[in-house]
Amino acid sequence: MIIRESYLEKIRPFIGKDIIKVLTGIRRAGKSVLLEQIRDEINSPNTVYLNFEDLSNQHLCDYQALHDYVCEKIGDSREQFYLFFDEIQEVEGWEKAVNSLRVRFHADIYITGSNSRLLSGELATYIAGRYVSFVVYPFSYAEFKTINSGFTFEDYIRYGGMPFLSSLGYDPDLSRSYLQDIFNSVVLKDVVKRNNIRDVDLLERIIAYALANVGRSFSATSISKFFKSEGRTVAPETILNYLKACEDAYLLYRFRSQDINGKKILKVNEKYYAADHGLRETIIGANLQNMEIILENITALELLRRGFTVSVGRVGEKEIDFVAEKQGEKLYVQVCYLLNDESTVQREFGSLLDVRDNYPKIVLYKEGSFRGSFEGIPAIRFEDWLTDVK
16 A cells, blocks of 8 residues: 555645645545555554445434434543544535534544535535645556556556556456446446436436547537437536536546736636546547547646646647646646657647746656757756656
8 A cells, every 4th residue: 555645745735733634536546545554653542433325324314313422432532532524525514513623523524525625615614724735646557666666658558547457457347347437336326316407318428538648638618519410409508507417526636727928817718637547548548549638637737736727728729738737836838749850849838938937847758859948947857757746
């Protein structure tokens, strides 16, 4: 088991503090294991740990029942207790119980959930301003290499970063079956069930379209026209709602577009990226044939892991793959597979040279003879950048 130090490092300053720690992210990304690692690090006998996807805890999937159970466990103790609630969204009205426990006891509380709307509902007002959240992503390439030293970058492209795959030895058939199961669980439990979606076939077709077009600009209207060409009428509003439900379930990430020099957010040219490119390979296939967009997908998720807010940039008619912002600083990133001939060099570096500020700019490449920098902008080998986790 790999210790996910990058997450623990962010969480440690809040251990023991009167603020609820919330871990969110797509199913099977490692939230439960991270919760166990936090529990092991705290190493206290005063611990209550509950996984609400365990049927033996089904009787506690009501806020009053959960509250009463924990109160009984703690009793009259005035010592600090550590409460760990895994997949808390299964508990109806969970915010009431969690907030009451926070107020009543000297409790350090940690919760996980698989939906970004976990903290956006009406009941979330109970803990508003009293929590800090962390998104847990599938393995980065650096983590993948740590646990699979004999594997190549192409293996990472093929299988993605879902942690449990290492326990399967990355057997092709077992891995494909497992990833298909994750996809089905996310779609049925976190999208269909939570949004009362009736037309599951339409939902799956929209997801397939989005996964096939990761890294490409498209709109709900363009998808609607695509379906119309196949003889099916679907309103753009319905498509937007379905895509938003997939975002909430962390299956897809939407990146907005911004006019860099004009400093405004654009309502066109938005892009979607998959939470895990291994899932995309299972559902759509051809990752190794669509190398450029997969490299973009990996870059997009890596920037999010590193704490950046990310958008797609435009400078006039030119596009910059990613504008990453953190703590008032920016990083401009271009991604390409082959950086070799003069025309490619001019294209990839040219967009960055048109940006009128002095923030850092880089070009990431997978293959090619180009080395060094162009007009002061460095070209960095893709795998080197991914494993440089400073």
